[in-house]
Amino acid sequence: MEKEKFNKELLIKLNEELKTVQDQIKAHRFESFKIGCIRNLKIIRSIAKYLLPFIITGSIITGGICLLGGGFPFHKDKKKYYEKYCKEIDSNHQTSITCSYDENNGFENKNLVIVYGNWKKREDGKYYREMENYRFEEGEIKEEEIIKVVSNKNFDISSLLGQPTKIIQTKDSIFPEEIKSDDYRYIQAFISGTNKENYIIGLESNSRNLGITLIELMLIMLYSGVLMLIKPYDDIRCEISNIICDNKSQVDMSVLRKQLVIRRENIKRLTQY
Incomplete structure (x- = not known):
């Protein structure tokens, strides 16, 4: 009788521990999802901040050529x-x-x-x-x-x-x-x-559109090259690497999974007696 009582109490304890581990896994998944979203938003912000001068430069060049009587590249206006x-x-x-x-x-x-x-x-x-x-x-x-x-x-x-x-x-x-x-x-x-x-x-004719497209692309590439000298690509790579390192989860998911497997096996053994 005492053995049955002990097994029953142990089973209750294991079930409680199993539920605790399951809750920890759920919380960890939610936390990982939140961290991933924050990390991705920071990466997107960094990339956008890096690309913004290039986008503005391209828009100004294209808009200026349009005002002077040109048109948009790759599009027959x-x-x-x-x-x-x-x-x-x-x-x-x-x-x-x-x-x-x-x-x-x-x-x-x-x-x-x-x-x-x-x-x-x-x-x-x-x-x-x-x-x-x-x-x-x-x-x-x-x-x-x-x-x-x-x-x-x-x-x-x-x-x-x-x-x-x-x-x-x-x-x-x-x-x-x-x-x-x-x-x-x-x-x-x-x-x-x-x-x-x-x-x-x-x-507009194909030759006119091709000429305008080539002029705009050459100007954009020229000014983009100047901007890349001012804002090197290595800077954005370093910034993104720091964001990834700072936003890694502090909880080891594999440890929680091992604990979950062990408790399930223990519960299975107890229920077989």
Whole structure:
């Protein structure tokens, strides 16, 4: 009877110890979870603090390029394509207008006034005539002034457009009606410009997007390299290592598990008698 009473008291004690160990394990798991969350938050904070200057630098560079008319890297932005035009007028009162929204239309090189002389025949049988080319930039001369010069057949336009480039044009043969009087002269003008009131919205070209992307990446890499000299990567590694060491659990989980196994085995032995 005394042995049974002893075993019963021992079993009660072991069950109490088992419950205590189980409670300790639960508390330890909760504490480990809490420590892990705090550790991860500290690591994230340290990484964010280290990366923040790089993020700010990248944002400033990208935003600045966008304000200057660029766009975002790796993304084809929407862009306004303004109407480009080229007017062709001559002293015979013939006029034609060509319009395009394509930026590579070549109109930029067509601000030109040409004064043609009469065709003359050379001794070798070929024909030639003198040409005076007056070039000007878009917006440099008012369009109305160019039209007035051509309409009035004002051949002395050096005061308006400066000195011309003289060229000799030659041909093997010409039509008889092309030969005029010796003092015959003919003016032709090409006027190109941009109509800001007419435009279409489209995506920027692949080459433009690639160029902007490369410029932004090079600038970001350049400034990031400077920042890494100021804030070395080893500093953040050391800081994270210190956080991990400071937040390790002080309780050895393996010891608690061994205690749990021992008490369960003791309880099992007692219940078999």
